Amino acid sequence: MRSLFSVKTIILLGALMSVATGCSDDEPQSCNVDADCGRGLICDDESKECVAEPCQSLGECPGSGRVCLQATNSCTRRECGDGILMCPAGQVCVDDGPYLWSCVPEPTMVADVLIINTDMGMSSRDAGSVQTDAGGSTYQGLCQTCSTDRDCNALGEGAECTPIGNTGSFCTTACGEGLEDCPEGFTCLEQLGQCVPVNYDCTVCPGRGCDAGLACDLSSGQCVMPRGTCESCTSDSSCADNHVCRPAQNGNFCLQTCANGGGCAGDYTCTDGVCTPNGGRCDSCGGRCQDPTPACIPETGMCGECSNDTPCPIGEFCDQMTNTCTGSEPCECGNDSQCETCGGRPICLQGNCVECLDDTDCPARSACNLDTFECESAPCAGLTCQMGSQCSVQTGRCEPGCNNAADCTDAETMDCNVQTGQCFYRDGTCDPGAGGEGVCAPGGTCTLNPLSMSAACSCRKVNPDDFFSPDVLVGCHPGFSCFQIPNTPEGLCIELGF
Numbered sequence: 001m002r003s004l005f006s007v008k009t010i011i012l013l014g015a016l017m018s019v020a021t022g023c024s025d026d027e028p029q030s031c032n033v034d035a036d037c038g039r040g041l042i043c044d045d046e047s048k049e050c051v052a053e054p055c056q057s058l059g060e061c062p063g064s065g066r067v068c069l070q071a072t073n074s075c076t077r078r079e080c081g082d083g084i085l086m087c088p089a090g091q092v093c094v095d096d097g098p099y100l101w102s103c104v105p106e107p108t109m110v111a112d113v114l115i116i117n118t119d120m121g122m123s124s125r126d127a128g129s130v131q132t133d134a135g136g137s138t139y140q141g142l143c144q145t146c147s148t149d150r151d152c153n154a155l156g157e158g159a160e161c162t163p164i165g166n167t168g169s170f171c172t173t174a175c176g177e178g179l180e181d182c183p184e185g186f187t188c189l190e191q192l193g194q195c196v197p198v199n200y201d202c203t204v205c206p207g208r209g210c211d212a213g214l215a216c217d218l219s220s221g222q223c224v225m226p227r228g229t230c231e232s233c234t235s236d237s238s239c240a241d242n243h244v245c246r247p248a249q250n251g252n253f254c255l256q257t258c259a260n261g262g263g264c265a266g267d268y269t270c271t272d273g274v275c276t277p278n279g280g281r282c283d284s285c286g287g288r289c290q291d292p293t294p295a296c297i298p299e300t301g302m303c304g305e306c307s308n309d310t311p312c313p314i315g316e317f318c319d320q321m322t323n324t325c326t327g328s329e330p331c332e333c334g335n336d337s338q339c340e341t342c343g344g345r346p347i348c349l350q351g352n353c354v355e356c357l358d359d360t361d362c363p364a365r366s367a368c369n370l371d372t373f374e375c376e377s378a379p380c381a382g383l384t385c386q387m388g389s390q391c392s393v394q395t396g397r398c399e400p401g402c403n404n405a406a407d408c409t410d411a412e413t414m415d416c417n418v419q420t421g422q423c424f425y426r427d428g429t430c431d432p433g434a435g436g437e438g439v440c441a442p443g444g445t446c447t448l449n450p451l452s453m454s455a456a457c458s459c460r461k462v463n464p465d466d467f468f469s470p471d472v473l474v475g476c477h478p479g480f481s482c483f484q485i486p487n488t489p490e491g492l493c494i495e496l497g498f
Helices: 007-018 149-155
Strands: 066-069 074-077 091-093 103-105 160-163 169-172 186-189 194-197 215-217 222-224 243-248 251-256 268-271 274-277 295-297 302-304 317-319 324-326 347-349 352-354 366-369 374-377 414-417 422-425 446-449 454-461 472-474 481-483 491-494
Touching: 149 160, 149 169, 160 194, 169 194, 243 274, 251 274, 454 481
Parallel strands: none
Antiparallel strands: 066 074, 091 103, 160 169, 186 194, 215 222, 243 251, 268 274, 295 302, 317 324, 347 352, 366 374, 414 422, 446 454, 454 472, 454 491, 481 491
């Protein structure tokens, strides 16, 4: 009879799981999953080695459950923002922008040098006629990398070499009383008296100029195609030639300029030098929205089921993030902790609580619908079958699968998960890679058990703080339980001996 794991054993297991495997600088570290690699590295699916994958934003990282790390501009496993993973002490979770769901150092004030982040007070100024391109003649050198203030002399008196975010130090120009306003896309940080990008990032636009033919979207820091008449905008810089960004009744839109009261199309009237839509509203969808998606979404120019102006049928609510009608009232939020009581939607995304952001947020055998951000049934998702079998989407079982231990390769050492038709080893080990004889429960991967130095199945609990919690995202085969240390991305399936 197997004995219950002692407290000492559990502590030892926790210590070993928390220590990264050492490797030489000359040889790549081997891996099975991203958790085997150091920060700023991911596990290559083909070579099974830890590699550095360059990125400028989360969307450039392959697969799911990965983010772009601001410190190295390389992909790494998601560090925070899912209601479970938390940043270590001294760091905060990025909740917007290209480095979403990664951890960065908390803002500090050292020797009167301010590390800029989104929580600090800003004073936005009207750019007037000043050019927005950081490489232009008026502000040559603005947002260029630097080591000392002397590197920024081209910007004139008062220019400084300023640490911005976690990306390095960059040249900024003086602003404040008696000085020129900051160029469009920049704001005056009053604590320092310096012009900095409104997105606090000198590595993307407006800190870096866009290629010819593209315009800077200040809300995302991305270079986009210039937007035309009645297309949503954030500033004049994102509009096409002879267009400016102006408010209408239903948002901010690019509108054509005009002179002497004329020069506008039939549905527009020249008012204060701008062709404004008759009736005061812009239809950025061009009148093409019909049932079952009758609502025009100004920010994207796309059609949806509902919007602020097009409500859902009585008894349903409009999810403003996905513009779909739902039977449950959306929960508003500012962070993940405010979603704890929102009926299984633990993640805060753009002010609304949602169930998932990618497949890793969903239980095994389900996938994240990126239109509704809800987990949906996907019977074969994460299910690995033993050699000679494959998953049937109709049954969600391995076919041909097992019904008892006699159907597996070795009935003395193996058993059968009847629900999934999978064969597994009774001692908790597994065969790494595809095509093995003993496989892991759906969603689990065969990884190294640091306690026994043998292969074991990974798992993930919804609540790692509760050791005996039966609630799991990725479970274990019958007879095994998931042991996961709080604030770690995954645990191991162990036999407790009950």
